[in-house]
Amino acid sequence: MEQSGEYTVSASRERVWEALNDPEVLERCVEGCRSMTVTGEGEFEAVVAAKVGPVKATFTAAIELQDVVAPESYRLQVGVKGGAAGFAKGSAAVQLAECSRDETRLTYHIEGSIGGKLAQIGSRLVQAAARKMAASFFERFAVDIGRSQGV
Amino acid sequence: MEISITVNGRSEALDVPDNALLADVLRERLGLTGTHVGCDTSQCGACVVHMDGAAVKSCTVLAGQANGAEVTTIEGIGNPDNLHPMQAAFRENHALQCGFCTPGMIMSAIDLVQKADGQLDEGDVRDGLEGNLCRCTGYHNIVKAVLAAQDDMKSA
């Protein structure tokens, strides 16, 4: 599964970068996020309640920031272990480009895959849900930072 | 949870877990192993029984949902000395081989014929049985049997 997108955010690149590294902001922007805990340097653990087709599930995702080039880019590595249900994993390469002093262009490219029972039975549902979640994250992020900047 | 169901004319009071499936209760608790489980996505139809007169896939019915209902399984429609016309037609037309899909197939077919009030043609039977998988017969003889049983059930 691959997906790309682009947002123009009304905030300076530094501000966007800060937000992208702020667990509280991340928590607000992940739909259904119950908690986001810092587990190490550039490492978080997120508990997320997601609805996939007819199934509601709570899962724990391990998030790691890789290839960090502040304040320009990083890769957000996400792994979810679903036990007997299999696994989901993905990475989002995020790049920030300065458009102007208080406008930043955020582009992302997501790659993901699922395995085990998730892929066997739910691949179409899960892929669609994952796409939606990813898109919603960046959308919410763009709105969130725009709003916080506006305040 | 406590449930009471009537199975093949006999009332049963059972204490079952909330998540117990009707198919498992029939098989494990009541020993009615004629109801088979062939898949876990409610696609194969081997588990079809009648609940309050309508065909249901018992692998996707919670036992709790059957509380107060009348359930009929393959064991409840006839016996070797007094077969239901659908059972007899399956035998007469060689509509079964390994027999695993047969109980569900027969229960679906009876429901299909009853609902159609004797008006089924081959295409209707094929459409009506598309929720029941058979890997042995290629359906040819099943379709024949259902059409034959339809006539027998009319005259019965």
Next chain:
Amino acid sequence: MANETGIGAAVKRKEDARFITGTGRYTDDIGAHGQTYAVFARSPHARAKLNGLDASAALATEGVVAVFTGADLQADGIGDLPCGWTVHSKDGEPMVVPAHPPIAVDKVNYVGEPYAVVIGESLEAAKNGAEALEADFEELPAVVDLASAASADQIHENVPNNQTYDWELGDKAATDAAFAQAHHVSSLEIVNNRLIPNAIEPRAALGEYDAASGLYTLHTTSQNPHLERLVLAAFVQIAPEARLRVISPDVGGGFGSKIFVYAEETAVIWAAGKLRRPVKWRAERSESFLADAHGRDHVTKAELALAEDGTFLGLRVKTLANMGAYLSTFASSVPTYLYGTLMAGQYKTPAIYVEVQSLFTNTAPVDAYRGAGRPEATYVVERIVETAAREMGIDAAELRRRNFIAPSDFPYETPVALTYDTGDYEASLAKALEHADYAGFGARKAASEAAGKKRGIGFSCYIEACGLAPSQVAISLGAGVGLFEVGEVRVDVTGSVTVVTGSHSHGQSHETTFAQIISEKLGVPFENVTVLHGDTGRSDYALGTYGSRSLAVGGSALIKAIDKIIAKGKKIAAHMLEAQEEQVDFADGTFTVADSNQSLTFPEVAFAAYVPANYPLEELEPGLSEKAFYDPPNFTYPAGAHICEVEIDPATGVVDITSFVAVDDFGHIVNPMIVEGQVHGGLAQGIGQALLEHGVYDETGQLVSGSYMDYTMPRADDLPSFTVDTTVTPCTHNPLGVKGCGEAGAIGSTAAVMNAVTNALGVASVPMPATPETVWRAAQA
């Protein structure tokens, strides 16, 4: 008067009484007091190192009895799952075999491979335990694509190029020479799609251990319980055969997938001994998809050389066969001895050369599935013949006729190692053409065109070799088992008969057919015959049912035992009637002395054998029970003509099979009703392959067609009613003159459908399955 329950009669089945009333007894219907439940933890990765497994949380889960890993089995001396046929490469080297532990030890090689088994007091407890296992996997890149597998990452340490063998058959030089003088060469690239067998009864096992006697009993869904027992004893080392009883009760379909010895029953019977408690397992359908051996999966290049008049000069075939991650029980033989040997088809092609490279990928193991090698071979031959007919502008039926082996040519030795004993290919084609109203096809096509539809017709004149034989030849070619069968006739004191056969019925109806044979040959009323099968505790060592062998081999063993019964009965009757043995005849259940009015009924002789008052005890043992082993001298060669007619809606790509005709030659037929049923089922599977079914792995090795939501099983509304008929050339070398009928439908039909689809669309090829999308795309081109 013909025996109404004898050979040739469409007798209704004995087994139906229990199946239509829900009183069949399948493995999952059987329980044991105090049984535990097994749940297998299965790899979510196609290829990974298993660096560690933390079972502490699983073991702490309420109701969990035990967790066993691959290492636990190994530590207890449990051996690998073997492959029973050693195929040799071109260079004479035996195939390279990777280790195949029942439960993965330190690496996993396909999604669904078990890496632990959790035993619980209840199924739910075992599931919760499996959920709590913490496996530390280190993912590795998966090898999925067959075409590039030989140059991909090496999956097994001891298997370079992921190749188990590189096999050849036929005369390369003669074939090359044939191509050099060809007037026309047709060539075709063929992908034979992966299928998932999907017997509607999922595999299951119940293992029990009796500490007092040391006896293990395994109830399982096997087509051949003796083979299961042999492997579990000799290779896996559970216990000696004498302390291991394997019972296959009612089995809900097999289609090959229940021949093999799998990880699950192995672990279940072992764990039952370890825990001294019964252990039960039943596959969920998702597990069946992942862990039953799959079928087909070839990539092939085929070339046919023809003379100007359409005479076949040579056939060249190069095939890559997917073995999946490990060698399943008979995997190696399927794309070789059950495939290459069939490339002559029904034709006098003088030179044939076949090469097969079998490769490993990170997918479920692939093994025999209904037809096993022969559908793939038929698909190659019949697609390329049809292609050649179109390219050369010769009528497809006519081109076949010109090249048929004629009735006068039998016995016919093919260039690919088989000797066909008999056949009349022209007769079955002629009958099929008549049923299909070939003459009226043009008018029907025109009518379809007028309605905006595309109509096509396709042929498939298949040959099958079944009832694999003889043992000595097969063993010299690498088979690890014999190919005989055993049959036992136990005449009871009152003259009723109990048959014990080594053949196993999982839909084939042996309880009926074998009783018909007894009824015919011994004159015993059909209802007084009981047929027992599927239990190593009841029958002698036997090979079970696969490859359409039950009647041809198991039925022949039964005939041999019947002959012994009659011979002994004559001796007894001669004594009782004070006649010479040679004077005694036996017919219609009566022993008579020639030229006299003296006679004894079969029950009278049986009674005398067990209550030997007037009996030659000094010369003859009492009792009337005989058994025979039969090792066939050759395969049987069913053959036939399948004609499929389709109408395609180019707007939607939906293929409607408007008629399907199958005319098959199965030699003599014991029960025509049952034979027709076998053909119907085979046709459905062959048509399923052509139009619907496809086992698909994504590029990371995840099975994405892993449920009935994505794997398209043929349903009632996908199929037409079939026109089925037969011709008869009796098999020349077995006592019943019969040939196998179980696989023919699946062998012949796929090519007929695809020949019809390509004919309708006017294209050279369409990939299988020809789904509406695929056909729609082809129709746009």
